[in-house]
Amino acid sequence: MTQVKLLGELGEKFGADWQSAGSTMRDILKLIDCQVDGFQEYLQECHKNNVGFTIQNGQDFIEDEIEMYLPNAKDTVIISPVPAGSGKGLGKILAAIAIITVMVMSGGTATAGLEGAKVGAAESVKAF
Numbered sequence: 720m721t722q723v724k725l726l727g728e729l730g731e732k733f734g735a736d737w738q739s740a741g742s743t744m745r746d747i748l749k750l751i752d753c754q755v756d757g758f759q760e761y762l763q764e765c766h767k768n769n770v771g772f773t774i775q776n777g778q779d780f781i782e783d784e785i786e787m788y789l790p791n792a793k794d795t796v797i798i799s800p801v802p803a804g805s806g807k808g809l810g811k812i813l814a815a816i817a818i819i820t821v822m823v824m825s826g827g828t829a830t831a832g833l834e835g836a837k838v839g840a841a842e843s844v845k846a847f
Contacts, residue, residue: 721792723747726799729772733758739796744774744787747796748822759822762815769803771812784817 723737724730733755739747752758765772774781777793801812 721747722795723751724795724797725751726797729761729798729800732761739792742790742792744776744781744792744796745821747792748787748818752822759819762819765800766815766819771801771803771814772818773797773799773801773812775799780811781813782811784813784821787818787821 721739721741723739725733725735725737733751737747737751739750741747741750774787775795775797776786776791777795779793781787
């Protein structure tokens, strides 16, 4: 089981502590989305408001959206919202739109979908 921690407003709205048997970040995100109302809408709102996210997997940070499809979930995953310009966050800041894409795309279409999302979200990511 993976211990999942949602920090800041994300944890306040959707619960700070989760347990997941999923082996990918996509599994973890889908679990939360299926268990609470408004998760995907919250991510869409974050995208509009230039709020990104860091995802810490054990001691490592997710550096690329493709990593969210790999079966690499460690004992602890920490997801943190990071407002644009805050200067916070040790890892790469992922655009909320990329996280939404990971949740709704199947593994077989992940690469094509993420490439499209990267093009569409390029301007948003530059803000970080």
